[in-house]
Amino acid sequence: MEAGHAKPELRELIAARRTELELQAEKLSQQLQEVRDELEELTVAERVARRLAEQLHAETEREATPSRGTGQVAGRAVLLVPQRERGADEAVLPADYQRIMKVVRQADGPVMVKQVCDGLGISTERARAEAMRSQLNRLAERGWLRKLADGKFTTTL
Incomplete structure (x- = not known):
């Protein structure tokens, strides 16, 4: 047996490593997209929470200062x-x-x-x-x- 035939050729090693790295890059790309999607969802959630807090504050202000002709029923x-x-x-x-x-x-x-x-x-x-x-x-x-x-x-x- 010749030493050159027992070991994989250099080209095969490079091709195998390239395939391995491409798969890893694809997985990382998917993970990055998932992270971006979650960040976008968090941004939307923050906006909704802020609007709800503003509405609650405005309602509380309105209820705390009733205008002429208003009263309180069930708060x-x-x-x-x-x-x-x-x-x-x-x-x-x-x-x-x-x-x-x-x-x-x-x-x-x-x-x-x-x-x-x-x-x-x-x-x-x-x-x-x-x-x-x-x-x-x-x-x-x-x-x-x-x-x-x-x-x-x-x-x-």
């Missing part, structure tokens, strides 16, 4: 709509409710929720319309408006 600021008494002026209502009353008063007849939303420039999407319906019902329950059998509202003034 949250809510608008107070007083029961209407004879001779009571709409000026006792919070500004949002005064605007609703103005739209209803200026209408040619009884109004639907959608008409009030349109009159106030508010979206008529379901959530907004239901919130407006709630406000109109509250005004009706407290004697400021009258709710008709067909679900329309009119002033009692």
Whole structure:
């Protein structure tokens, strides 16, 4: 046996080492991409956490300093709509409710929720319309408006 044939040739050693290094480089590249992906996720998580903290702070500030016409119910600021008494002026209502009353008063007849939303420039999407319906019902329950059998509202003034 010749010594040259018993040992792998230099080219084979180089090729084997190259393959080994290429596999290692591919694994490292995948690990680097995983690290970058996780860093990106952490950046997004930090942004979300910061926004949530800012929103919580803003809500806490709002609840700590209720404006005229608001009160606290279950720890949250809510608008107070007083029961209407004879001779009571709409000026006792919070500004949002005064605007609703103005739209209803200026209408040619009884109004639907959608008409009030349109009159106030508010979206008529379901959530907004239901919130407006709630406000109109509250005004009706407290004697400021009258709710008709067909679900329309009119002033009692």
